[in-house]
Structures are given as C-alpha cells and as structure tokens.
Amino acid sequence: MNSNKRPMAHRVFGWFDDRLPISSLWRSQLTRYPAPKNFNLWYFFGSLAMLVLVMQLATGLFLAIHYQPNPHLAYWSVLRGIQRDSHWGWLIRDMHIVGASAFFLLVYLHMYRGILYGSFKKPRELLWLIGIFIYLALAAEAFLGYLLPWGQMSYWGSAVVTNFVTAVPVIGKPIATWLRGSFVVDLPTLNRFFVFHVFLMPLLLLALVLVHLIALHHVGSNNPDGVEIHDSVNESGWPRDGIPFHPYYTVKDLFGVSVFFVVFFWFVFYNPSGWGFLLDKLNYTPANILHTPADIHPLWFFLPFYAILRGVPNKAYGIMAFAGTFALFACLPLLDRNPVRSIRYRSVLCKANILMMALSFLWLGFIAHGFATEHNMVYGLHVAEVFYATFLVLPFFNRQRSTRAKVIWLVVAEALVWLIDVWMYSIHAHGWGLMLLTDWIPALYLLLIFGLAIVFPGLARDAQKLPERLTAGGVFH
Amino acid sequence: MAVLSIGKDCTKPIRRDQAMTTKKSPFGRPGALAALAASLAVFTCGAARASVASTQPPLKPITVNLQDKAALRNGALYVLHMCVACHSLQGARYSSLPRMLGLSESAFKQVIGTNGHHYHDTITTSMPPAIIDAFAKIPPPDLTDIARRHSPAWLFTYLTSFYVDPSRPNGVNNVVFNNVAMPDVFAPLQGLQKPRMVEGLRYGSPAKVAIGVEPLTKGSMTPAQFDRTARDIVEFLYAVAHPHQQERARLGPWIIGLFVVLSILTYLLYKLYWRRVDTSEERWWRVGR
Numbered sequence: 001m002n003s004n005k006r007p008m009a010h011r012v013f014g015w016f017d018d019r020l021p022i023s024s025l026w027r028s029q030l031t032r033y034p035a036p037k038n039f040n041l042w043y044f045f046g047s048l049a050m051l052v053l054v055m056q057l058a059t060g061l062f063l064a065i066h067y068q069p070n071p072h073l074a075y076w077s078v079l080r081g082i083q084r085d086s087h088w089g090w091l092i093r094d095m096h097i098v099g100a101s102a103f104f105l106l107v108y109l110h111m112y113r114g115i116l117y118g119s120f121k122k123p124r125e126l127l128w129l130i131g132i133f134i135y136l137a138l139a140a141e142a143f144l145g146y147l148l149p150w151g152q153m154s155y156w157g158s159a160v161v162t163n164f165v166t167a168v169p170v171i172g173k174p175i176a177t178w179l180r181g182s183f184v185v186d187l188p189t190l191n192r193f194f195v196f197h198v199f200l201m202p203l204l205l206l207a208l209v210l211v212h213l214i215a216l217h218h219v220g221s222n223n224p225d226g227v228e229i230h231d232s233v234n235e236s237g238w239p240r241d242g243i244p245f246h247p248y249y250t251v252k253d254l255f256g257v258s259v260f261f262v263v264f265f266w267f268v269f270y271n272p273s274g275w276g277f278l279l280d281k282l283n284y285t286p287a288n289i290l291h292t293p294a295d296i297h298p299l300w301f302f303l304p305f306y307a308i309l310r311g312v313p314n315k316a317y318g319i320m321a322f323a324g325t326f327a328l329f330a331c332l333p334l335l336d337r338n339p340v341r342s343i344r345y346r347s348v349l350c351k352a353n354i355l356m357m358a359l360s361f362l363w364l365g366f367i368a369h370g371f372a373t374e375h376n377m378v379y380g381l382h383v384a385e386v387f388y389a390t391f392l393v394l395p396f397f398n399r400q401r402s403t404r405a406k407v408i409w410l411v412v413a414e415a416l417v418w419l420i421d422v423w424m425y426s427i428h429a430h431g432w433g434l435m436l437l438t439d440w441i442p443a444l445y446l447l448l449i450f451g452l453a454i455v456f457p458g459l460a461r462d463a464q465k466l467p468e469r470l471t472a473g474g475v476f477h
Numbered sequence: 478m479a480v481l482s483i484g485k486d487c488t489k490p491i492r493r494d495q496a497m498t499t500k501k502s503p504f505g506r507p508g509a510l511a512a513l514a515a516s517l518a519v520f521t522c523g524a525a526r527a528s529v530a531s532t533q534p535p536l537k538p539i540t541v542n543l544q545d546k547a548a549l550r551n552g553a554l555y556v557l558h559m560c561v562a563c564h565s566l567q568g569a570r571y572s573s574l575p576r577m578l579g580l581s582e583s584a585f586k587q588v589i590g591t592n593g594h595h596y597h598d599t600i601t602t603s604m605p606p607a608i609i610d611a612f613a614k615i616p617p618p619d620l621t622d623i624a625r626r627h628s629p630a631w632l633f634t635y636l637t638s639f640y641v642d643p644s645r646p647n648g649v650n651n652v653v654f655n656n657v658a659m660p661d662v663f664a665p666l667q668g669l670q671k672p673r674m675v676e677g678l679r680y681g682s683p684a685k686v687a688i689g690v691e692p693l694t695k696g697s698m699t700p701a702q703f704d705r706t707a708r709d710i711v712e713f714l715y716a717v718a719h720p721h722q723q724e725r726a727r728l729g730p731w732i733i734g735l736f737v738v739l740s741i742l743t744y745l746l747y748k749l750y751w752r753r754v755d756t757s758e759e760r761w762w763r764v765g766r
Contacts, residue, residue, distance in 0.1 A: 079622060
C-alpha cells in the first residue's frame with residue numbers, strides 16, 4: 001500500500017490509529033457491537049443517566065469555581081456569589097439541582113428495567129452488582145453535595161445521617177466525631193464533604209461507570225424478551241437479532257436525549273425547585289446550629305429509605321433495615337434464580353409481585369413525605385414489610401411449588417410479619433390498636449400472593465413456551 | 478408574561494403538619510379488632526391522616542405582577558427604609574435594583590437611595606451588631622430569599638395579620654406565625670388588631686387558635702391603603718427573591734422550543750435509519766461497516 005497517495009487527513013489519523021486503538025475500539029464497541037433490535041422505552045434511561053453524569057460534572061465544575069467551603073461564606077457564596085453575582089450562575093446551579101434529581105429518576109428507572117427484564121441474571125450478575133455500587137456512590141455523592149449550600153435542611157440532614165454511626169455500641173460516637181472531624185457538623189465536615197463531593201466521588205463514579213460499560217460489552221445486552229441474541233447467529237457469526245449499536249441506537253438515543261431535555265429544561269426554567277421536591281424550601285434559610293427544624297426529611301429520592309429508617313422503633317435495627325434494602329438489591333441475582341428472564345414470560349403472580357416492588361417503593365416515599373407521626377412510622381414499617389416481601393418471595397417463584405410448600409411459605413411469611421409486631425409491642429414501641437390499623441397491608445399482600453397460588457396454581461405458572469428469537473421492537477413496545 | 482397567579486395558594490396548605498384533618502383516632506387498645514375492620518374500609522390513605530394536626534388559618538390571596546413597576550418602587554421604599562432597620566437583604570446589591578424597578582441609576586439614587594452605602598454594596602441592615610445582641614439576640618432573618626421560603630400569599634397574610642396579645646413580650650402575635658418575635662411595626666399605619674379566635678388544634682392538642690384579625694384601633698392608613706402597601710412590599714420581596722424571572726421567561730421558550738424541534742427531527746432521523754432494520758435480516762449487520 002502506497003501511503004503517500006492517501007489524503008493528508010487519513011495519514012494523520014493513521015499515524016494516531018497505529019499507536020492508539022481508535023478505529024478498532026470504534027468498530028468493536030460501536031459499529032460492530034451487536035445490540036438486540038427490540039430495545040424499547042426502558043432502554044433510554046441508561047444512556048440518559050450517563051449524559052446527566054457528564055452534565056453534572058460540567059455544571060459542577062463551574063459551581064466549584066465560585067463556591068466557598070466555609071460555614072461563614074458557603075450560604076452566601078451560593079445564593080449571592082453563584083446565583084446573583086456570576087453570569088449565568090443561576091442557570092448553572094439550577095441545572096445542577098434539577099440534574100441531581102434527574103439522575104436519580106433515571107437510575108431508578110434503569111434499575112427497574114433490569115428487574116423487569118431479568119438483566120441481573122446469568123451471565124450479568126456482576127454487571128448488576130457494579131450497578132448497585134454505582135447507585136451507592138451516587139447516593140453518597142448526593143448526600144455529600146446536599147450539605148454544601150449550608151442551608152437549614154442541608155445542615156440538619158447531614159447532622160442526622162452522620163449520627164447513624166453512633167448506633168454502633170461503644171465506638172460509635174468516636175467514629176462519628178472522626179467522620180465529621182468535629183463534635184457537630186462544622187467547618188471540618190464541610191471541607192471534607194466538599195472535597196469528597198467534587199473530587200473523590202465523581203472519580204469513583206466515572207470509574208464504576210466505565211467498569212459497568214466494560215462488563216456490559218463483555219456479556220452483551222439483555223433485551224425485553226430475555227432471549228440471548230448470541231444463541232442464533234448467521235454464517236459470519238453475527239447475531240441474527242442484533243443490529244450495530246452505531247448508528248441504530250445512537251440515532252435512537254439522540255431522540256431520547258432531545259425529549260429528555262424538553263422536560264429537563266422545563267424544570268430548569270420554570271420550576272427549578274420542583275414544588276419544593278427538588279430543593280427544600282427550608283434550604284433558603286442559612287444553617288443555624290441553635291435551631292433544629294421541626295421536621296427533618298431528605299429530598300424525594302431518599303424518602304422511601306427514610307420511611308424504612310423511621311419505621312423501626314430502634315436506631316440500630318432501623319439502620320440495619322435501611323442498609324438491608326441495598327443488600328436486597330445486591331442479592332437479587334441470588335433471590336431470583338428462575339431461568340426465565342423477562343417479566344413477559346413470568347407467571348401472573350410474579351408479574352404482580354414485580355409491579356408491587358415499584359408500587360411499594362413509591363408508597364414508602366409517599367408515607368415519608370408525611371409528618372413523622374407515630375401512625376406514619378408504623379404505617380411506613382408495614383409498607384416496608386411489603387417492599388421487603390416483594391424481594392423475599394422471589395425464591396418462591398424460582399420453580400413450581402407443591403401445595404404443601406405453598407402453605408408452608410404462607411404460614412412462615414405471615415408469622416414473620418406478626419412476630420415483628422409482637423416484638424414492637426413487647427418493647428412498648430406501639431400499642432396494638434395503632435399497629436393493627438396498617439398491619440393488614442403486609443398480611444393481606446402475602447395472603448394474596450400465596451393464597452392465590454394455592455387456589456389457582458395456574459397463576460403461579462410461567463409461560464410454557466419461550467421465544468427462540470426476538471419479537472417486535474420499537475420505541476413503545 | 479411575568480404575571481404569576483398566586484391566588485390558588487390560599488386554598489393550599491403551606492405546611493403538611495397543618496394540612497391534616499382534625500379527626501383523632503378513636504381506636505384504643507381494646508378496639509383493635511374494630512380498628513382492623515374499619516381501616517380495611519377506609520383504606521390507608523384515609524388512615525394516614527392521624528393526630529399531629531394544627532388548625533390552618535386561611536391565607537389571603539395575592540397576585541404578583543412584576544411588570545407593575547410603580548408597586549415595586551413603593552415596596553422598595555418601604556423595604557429599604559423600614560425593614561432594613563432590622564433585617565438585611567444581603568443576597569442582593571443596591572445596583573441590582575434599578576433595572577428591576579424600571580429606574581435609571583441616577584433616578585434610583587435620587588428616589589430610593591442607598592442608605593449611605595456604596596451603590597454596589599449588598600443591602601445590609603442598619604442595626605449595629607451590638608444592638609442586635611442587646612435587643613434581639615438572634616438577628617432577624619435575612620429577607621433576600623424569604624419569598625422562596627414562603628409563598629407570596631403567606632407573606633401577605635403574615636404582614637397584615639398581627640394582633641394584640643398581652644402574653645407576648647412585644648405585646649403582639651401573628652395569625653400565621655404563632656409566637657412571632659417580630660414587633661408589630663405596622664401598628665402606626667394599620668392600627669392595632671384583635672384576633673378572631675376559634676377552638677382548634679395546635680400540634681394535635683386542643684387550643685384556642687387565631688384564624689383571622691379584626692381592627693381594634695385606627696391607623697394612619699385606611700384598610701385598603703394598608704393592604705395595597707403590604708402587597709407592594711410582598712411584590713418587591715418576590716422580585717428580589719426571583720431576580721432572573723425575566724431572563725427565564727425570555728430564554729425558556731427558545732431552549733425548550735429548540736429541543737421540541739430537535740425531538741421531531743431526531744425522531745424522523747431515527748425512523749429513517751430504522752427503515753432498514755425491518756428488511757431482510759441479512760442486510761442490517763453489514764451496514765455498520
């Protein structure tokens with residue numbers, strides 16, 4: 001090959017390409033990466049979450065330039081320096097605020113997609129687990145960043161969460177002091193939260209997202225049918241139901257990005273505090289160490305966890321139940337071992353259970369949005385039992401169960417629910433009258449799931465015939 | 478475009494704890510079974526409304542119009558000459574106000590003035606720190622973002638609803654802000670007021686609750702004049718708390734419109750590309766080369 005006859009641009013690119021795997025990566029990861037052709041609406045959220053991550057990094061860069069991590073300066077450096085004195089500071093900050101909520105919304109939808117279509121099952125267990133770590137890093141990032149404006153809710157939210165570790169006996173308090181660098185949330189806390197928020201966690205997030213992508217491209221994408229596209233390949237080894245990621249999915253994601261930005265910028269321009277959900281109204285008051293707000297609650301994306309935390313009438317157990325939620329997510333590949341991946345071909349009761357998983361999560365958030373009355377705490381705990389149950393009954397659906405096994409599942413599950421109430425009564429947490437007001441919720445749920453499985457075995461039976469190839473695709477399928 | 482209807486707020490509860498019904502749970506421990514049966518019937522949303530409730534006084538509706546520059550100027554006069562005696566607005570600068578008020582820099586300096594501060598200074602309180610310490614202990618809240626913290630309807634009701642309460646150190650209380658520390662600085666203008674009390678709930682316990690006020694003595698303004706003044710103050714505070722409202726209203730439609738157009742174009746592009754996907758399965762894998 002006579003390289004002198006090639007155009008200059010090709011020769012320059014060739015020089016780089018010989019020394020860096022640009023075109024080979026482009027080919028293997030984009031133009032020759034086979035993606036199933038039937039991705040639907042649920043498959044937009046992963047790439048959108050990556051877009052929001054980049055947007056948060058970009059807007060965060062400008063915010064960090066103007067921000068002062070010092071309790072005397074922080075509040076006004078945000079509300080005057082950034083919002084009013086800097087050119088476009090208000091736009092950058094509102095994009096960062098709305099971006100944080102958008103990130104969580106997209107990640108929750110992305111996770112639920114994985115649950116719907118069994119994307120956590122073999123061989124994608126590690127992919128799912130890395131995703132859970134991304135979610136944890138994101139939660140930490142959001143929590144750390146929330147302190148920085150140094151408003152009332154920032155301050156007291158951080159005070160509550162850094163007090164979690166005091167639940168550990170004996171060494172809890174010294175650890176909390178060490179974490180905060182002070183006996184209360186103060187200058188050292190703000191300084192380290194700032195550094196973690198702008199440096200450590202973003203780095204960790206980027207690294208985890210990269211590993212997540214590498215793992216994804218190693219095992220290949222799942223799809224709404226849960227069919228392994230590599231099981232049916234043509235004579236040149238290309239999956240019959242696969243299409244190159246680029247240009248097909250890049251062009252499709254462009255459409256998703258455009259629609260997303262319509263909604264995103266509506267919030268940024270017209271509703272930046274999102275009815276008080278995206279930014280708490282109390283945060284327009286500077287932090288005051290002498291004035292504890294009557295109601296300290298997290299932003300919307302942590303509300304379900306908050307309901308679980310305050311539902312348990314014991315600090316250590318409450319934190320265990322709260323952390324247990326993440327353990328449940330992480331253990332999903334162990335709990336659901338049914339070989340059928342997609343919800344499309346699961347039994348009716350399993351479909352209902354997976355729907356209830358999302359509904360009870362929203363329900364928890366709704367309860368946590370209410371004032372911390374004794375009733376709302378018990379109510380939250382009982383709905384948390386439903387949320388836990390939606391995960392813990394998954395092994396029940398792993399295979400066909402005999403009637404005797406179903407009855408045992410029912411009795412054991414109901415007994416567990418009632419035992420928790422007996423324990424609460426025994427430690428004088430609540431009276432029976434208050435507990436019975438909502439205790440029927442988990443009891444009824446378990447009765448419905450197992451009872452219907454006993455009476456109508458057909459409802460617990462997965463589809464008899466699974467597709468060998470993909471069914472239809474498109475945006476709204 | 479900048480006219481914002483806030484009137485709806487009067488029907489909406491401001492705080493969740495105040496929004497709940499005043500019904501108390503009638504179920505004691507012996508009534509457990511009855512409770513179970515009843516709760517099944519009412520379903521859980523109804524059951525969620527339990528006992529930490531406070532009686533909610535109605536808020537006076539208000540419409541904020543940022544184009545009404547005369548009202549904003551009147552509000553600015555009151556805030557910058559009266560409120561800043563104790564409060565600060567240190568998020569804002571004097572130099573940020575003329576444009577909002579529709580005044581030139583020299584006219585602003587002449588008509589409203591900068592209280593002896595530099596034109597580009599932030600709006601600080603005139604109260605010296607030593608006085609704050611001796612008189613108020615806790616500095617009165619900064620007013621820069623007070624209209625973000627509270628709705629305009631709440632602020633309007635707050636400003637007009639001080640009433641005589643001899644049990645308080647300053648002799649006054651407020652309908653929407655129980656046990657408020659602020660003295661009734663409007664008494665010379667508005668006159669004193671007496672409360673309209675009802676038997677209600679405060680954080681779940683029965684209590685006498687003020688839900689409105691009635692005039693007690695005459696002030697230098699008629700009630701209509703004073704309401705107008707209070708409204709101007711709220712409008713000015715709202716404008717200070719939302720300094721970029723006009724830019725938002727101007728830019729928003731363009732940016733959102735851009736992405737609406739892009740959505741349509743990218744949808745067409747997506748359909749154009751994907752026409753090939755549903756043809757013979759042997760063809761689409763080669764396209765990527």
